[in-house]
Every structure is written in structure tokens, then in C-alpha cells.
Amino acid sequence: MTASDNTPAAPSIANTVFAEGKLTIGITLPITGDNQSVVDFNEQIAIARLADRLGFRALWVRDVPLNSIDYPDPVGHLDPWVLLGALASNTERIALISGAIVSTLRHPLHVAKGAISIAALSQGRFILGLGSGDRPPEYAAFGRDPDARRDLYREHWDTLAAAVTLPSRVIPDSAPEGAPEFYLLPRQHASIPMLAVGSGGQSVDWIARHSLGWMTYHREPQAQRGRYSMWRAAVERAASGAFRGFGVAMRLDLSKDVDEPASDIALGYRMGRRALIEVLHDMRESGTHHVTLNITSERRAARDIIEEVAAHVLPEFHR
Template identity: 70%
Template sequence: MPGVIEHTVFAEGRLSIGLTLPMLSSGNAVADFDEQIALARLADELGFAALWVRDVPLNSSDYPDPVGHLDPWVLLGAVASHTKNIALASGAIVLTLRHPLHIAKGAVSVNTLSRGRFILGLGSGDRPHEYAAFGIDANERREVYRRHWDTVAAAIGREPRVIPDQSPPDAPEFFLLPTSPTPVPMIAVGSGGQSVDWIARNAIGLMTYHREPEKQRARYSMWRAAVDRVAPGEFRAFGVAMGLDLAADQNEAAEPRSLGYRTGSNDLIRILREMRENGTHHVTLNLQASKRPTREILEELAAEVLPEFQIRA
């Protein structure tokens, strides 16, 4: 049974809507983080389900994302202190490039600051050269991911315990303080090189990127089959990150774009209904492609789209 904050984001037969930070206008690669905090507060007030924060340790000329992302723990801490109800999620902390005990400390810290509103999304990263910059062999990422996941899960679970890398005979028993107000739910963002059975067994769910509807239905069917195999009768969430360029004309027909759509709000509602019917429980919208003022987009989404897709605790 999911906790309260999980239930407002992920629920059987329902679909909720979140937003990905930063929210930038088209062509703008430099975020005004005072504005981002103000937009986070607005999203909270308007009733969006979650705010997702990415982890981009290093930028490079061959990396297609030109945005200068803040360290996720710094941004999550700031957002936690300026919001009250909205869930906060990492999408995703690069589990393989950070020490798992540092990740656990960050997760407990954000969960404490947000009073139990944090969902820890974990990914493996996908750039071999970035692995090399950190002195890690990219070919070992699957094993590192599993090992680090187990250490984080032990440290932030219902009966938290620290699993040290090394434990000499005279070592004390370590623990994390402050104590988290609630266990921190862990969701896999991407596969991390793991099987869907492993993810269904160890995570509260799977977040993936937008695909053409038929391919996404097949992906969900594979996920559902894995859940039925390893956790029969239990709920496991399925979420999607989707790009959105919301047209000013509410009746503008949806046009597929890279990892999402340009569409008016009426066709967006149709798309979200179909996603809900096909098994998606949460969609986080990436508004970076939009040419409209972000505040205007959030207010339109809240007025026209959210009423059908909000989940109450």
C-alpha cells in the first residue's frame, strides 16, 4: 500500500500530472532560479501533483542539453522550503556516479525539509565519457546500480541501517540523522540496465520517456507482466516524462514532436485520457519547448486540464 505522498502521484486507474524543473521558454538555456522557485510555488498552489528535478553532473559540447542544471539536492532543498503540498521527485539521481550513502543522506534531508513529500527517482546515466570523468567503468554500471540501490534502500527504508563499504573490527555502527519522517519511496527512472522483473521487485514503479502510443502500450504490457510475475496483486506505478509545447489555441490538433507533442489543451486532454486507459499513472510535463510565458501555460493547464486528473489523498 503506497504512502500518502505516493498515492497523490501514483494510484491504480488514475493519472496525475507533474512538471519538470527548470521550466524555460524556447531558446533559453539559462535559468533564472528565483523565477523557478516562484514557478514551483505557483505549481504547488495550482494543484499539480509533483515537481521533478534532474541530475546533470557535467555538461559538454556533445551533450544535447545546453541547460546549466543546479545540483539536484540544492534545488530540491530550496523547492522544499518554498512549497507545502506538492510532491518532490528526483528524475533521476545518477545512482552510479554518486556514493549511495551520500544519496541516502540527501534523500533523508529533502524528505525532512519537505515533511515527507519526497520520492527518490534513480537512474544510471547514459554517457560513457561522463563515467570516465568520474573514474568509473561504464561497463560495470549494471552491477554498480544494483549494489548502490541496495545500500540506499537499506539506509532509507522502514528499518534503516547503514551498509558500509568496509567495516574493520573496531568500526562503530553508523546510522543517519535526522531520522526521516517517513520511509522514502524509490522509483526507477529508466531501466538502469536492469530487467523489468528486478525493477518490479525492488521499486515502487518505473518512469520512462515518451514513446509513440503503440510502442508505449507494448512497454506497459511488458511492465504489467513483470509485476504480475514478481509481485502479484500489488500495485506498481508506471510514469512517463513527456515534452509539451502548449498552443495558445485550445483546439489546435496534436502534432508529435521529439519526446512529446505540440497541442492545444483539448487534444492534450484526449492524449492524457488515452494514456490513463493504457496504464500510465503519472505524466511529468517538460515545458522547455514552449514559446509562451510559463506562468500562462501553468494557469491554463490548471484551469482546463488538471480538474480531470488530480488525485486527492
Template identity: 55%
Template structure:
């Protein structure tokens, strides 16, 4: 919570919390992750302006009505600052633990998305399960604002489906030439199914910041190892290529997190 408050003070636009329900030997990170809904509730109470979001809630493993209730609560607690990032999940072990079939993740994602979106409408709609009679349930309180639903990854859907149903698409870091192609595909999809509408394009980047400020950016898995000036160059190139927002994933490296966040803030003015 303290880091989120510091990020707000230093001018960052958003703070994101990941959703990792379970850990095990099959998962590459040894450290645990707090529940994103509870964590963002605490962050909402400590901040005033910064956007708070999930990147990403595992939509396939959460009931859409529970998630709608949580999203509305977070949005009201934060004064309309909440963005709901939604992923389909990609670890078979987690699906098994939750009694779900990972082979169904595409259909689950699409079905849960539609039920969640309906529940977040103003006024909300509660969609009955297939072959079940409609019942006049109400969701109270209803959403006070339009809560953005961001697709994180593809969820097994087409870009046209994402452009039609989501307020934006967040994807993972890839080499610049590949990312430019993905952005072009995204713009074409938006133009086909939502002409004239704004649909954001965001990229999650893993950043291992080194002490030498001028250290050039060296590729690592899903990101770069670089000095602060090298990172500025990377982010400027991403902006010029059409990226609206970069989600920086800062793995534990032994450095003090507050010092890393403060160093990152020094390059923000160049990215306006």
C-alpha cells in the same frame, strides 16, 4: 521556486527536478541545471502539499550514503513529500569526468540501489563494501517515513528486478501502441514478483505547447507539439492506457513559464 508554488496552488500533484551533473557539446540542451537536492530543499521551503521528486538522480555517479542523507533531509524538510527517482546515467562523458566506467553502469546501479535502500530502512542498515569487515556505523537522523524509490528508465535491469525493488517505474514517451505494450510487460512483471502490490507506472512526456488551443498533437522527440486541447486528449488516452502519472517536460520556448503552467492547469479537472 515560484513556479513550484504556483503549480501547487493550481492543483498539480508533483514537481520534478532533473539531475544533469555536467554540460558540454555532447549534450543537446545548452541551458544549465541546478543541483536537484539544493533546488528541492528550496522548493520544500516554499510549498506545503505538492510532492517533490528527482527525475532522475544519477545513482551511479553519487555515493549511496550521501544520497541517503540528502533524501532523508529532503523528506523531513518537506514533511514526507519526497520521491526519490533514480536513473543510471547514459552519457559516457560524465562517467569519464567522475572517474567511472560507463560500461559498469548496470552493476553500479544495482549495487548503489541496494546500499541506498538499506540506508533508508527504518532503522537504517549500512552495508559494508565487498570483502570489508562490518562496522557499526549509524545514519542519523534516520528516515521518518518510507521514502519511495522510483526507477526512471531501466538502469540496465530487468522489469522483474524493478518490480521487486522499486515502488514504481517511470519510462520515457513512446508512440501509444508501443507504450501500451510496455505497460502490459510491466503489469506482467509486477504480477510475477509482487502479486497484489501496487507498483506505479509513470511516463515522462516532452510538451511544446502552441498558442492555438485546438492544434492537434504532432509527434516530436520524446513527446508532442500541441495545443492545450490536444494535450488533454493525449493525457486522457495515457490515463486510459494505464499511466498513473505524467511528468511533463516543458522546454524553453520563449513563452512565459507561469502562463504555460496556468494553461496546463485548465485541463487538470478532466484528468481526475
């Protein structure tokens, strides 16, 4: 693969991650141990290559603009566009997904430029996941009003959609008399899929109308089934008969004991691989189309966990 070869991916990368009646599995980067703040990003690139080779469907990258002592995530995240560029250059098949760009704190035309750049580098393997952020002090640091979050999210989504959907067009904040008509380069070969990660302060009906799907956090099974039922009802109201994906981010502490039953941890489970297969089967039957694993490597090396999941879990779902 070369960066200059811009042959679009086929079929659409969104269809390889979200497909009706199926469940696919991805990985969230970076992978760290509990309370680990220093990340070996060369190791993260090696993990990405391994996940790509072993058949995971997606790599997810978070956007954490600022850290503070009161924010519970101590990890030193790279800028998402920098990391996504490195992943695009070091993988060949796996989908790359921003999970999620904090669109309310970035100008939408800058986000669009980043999105089409990653789509070009990855040969069409990029899905633009968008969130709104939820920390009022971070809004203040960027000169934004947290009470305007919902409106900003919708406005920026519309500007982004115009820019990354073919035919692409730039919607300027203002256009003085005599201003040129702007456009974005490199030229796109296909529209970039857009995904709502979290609610962004919007109704599920709005998300169903505008997004290829809805990505949410882990909840206990009964609550998640109710969440999916609410989503399906919204999709039927917004686009009757259409398919819209539903995905879950789930933390995984995989035991060496293959028979260890599932036990709750924050935003996921500790369990052996047999319980993991059961949990994923139940999620698929309940309407989940994609699960990204937020792997904790406190007890085991991340590579060991990834290789075990690839050997014994992926064949159950990635046929």
C-alpha cells in the same frame, strides 16, 4: 510550514502521485525555451510555488553532473539536492521527485543523506528517483567503468534501500575491526519511496521487484501501450496482484489555439488543450498513472501554460 516540523505526510506521498486507475500530472524543472542555457532560478522557485498552489501533484528535478559540447542539453542545471532543498522550503503540498539521481556516479551513503534531508525539510514529500546515466565519457571523468553500470546500479540501490527504508541501517563499504556502527541523522519518520527512472540497465522484472514503479520517456501511443503491457506482465511475475506505478515524461508545447490537434515533437507533442486532454485520457486508459510535463516556453510564457493546464486540464484528472 517550518523545517523543524517533521510530521510525516499522510497518506504516503507515493500514493498521491501513483494510484491504480488514475492519472496525475506533474511538472519538470527547470522550464526553459528551446536552446536556452541560462536559467532564472528565482523564476523557477516562483513557478514551483504556483504549481503547488494550483494543484499539480509533483515537481521533478533532474541530475546533470557535467556538461560538454557534445551533450545535447545546454541547460545549466543546479545540483539536484540544492534545488530540492529550495523547493522543499517554498512549497507545502506538492511531491518532490528526483528524476533522476545518477546513483552510479555518487556514493550511495551521500545520496541517502541527501534523501533523508529533503524528506525532513519537505515533511515527507520526497520520492527518490534513481537512474544510472548513459554517457561513457562522464563515467570516465568520475573514475567509473561504464561497463560496470548495471552492477553498480544494483549495488548502490541495495545500500540506499537499507539506509532510507525503516528500520534504517548503514551498510559500509568496509568495516575494520573496532569500527563503530554508523547511522544516519535526522531520524526518519517513514521510509522514503524509491522509484526507477529509466531502466538503469536492469530487467523489468528486477524493477518490478524493487521499485514502487517505473518512470520512462514518451513514446508513440502504440509503443507505449506495449511498454505498459510488458510492465504489467513483469509486475505479475514479481508480485502478483500488487500495484506498481507507471509514469511518463512528456514534452509539451501548448498552443494558444485550444483546438490545435496534436503533432509530434521530440519526446512529446505540440497541441491545444483539448487535444492534451484527449492524449492524457488515452494514456490513462492505456495504463499510465503519472505524466510529468516538460514544458517548452519558446512561444508562450511558462506561467500562462501552467495556469491554463491547471484551470482546464487538471480538473479532468485530479478529482
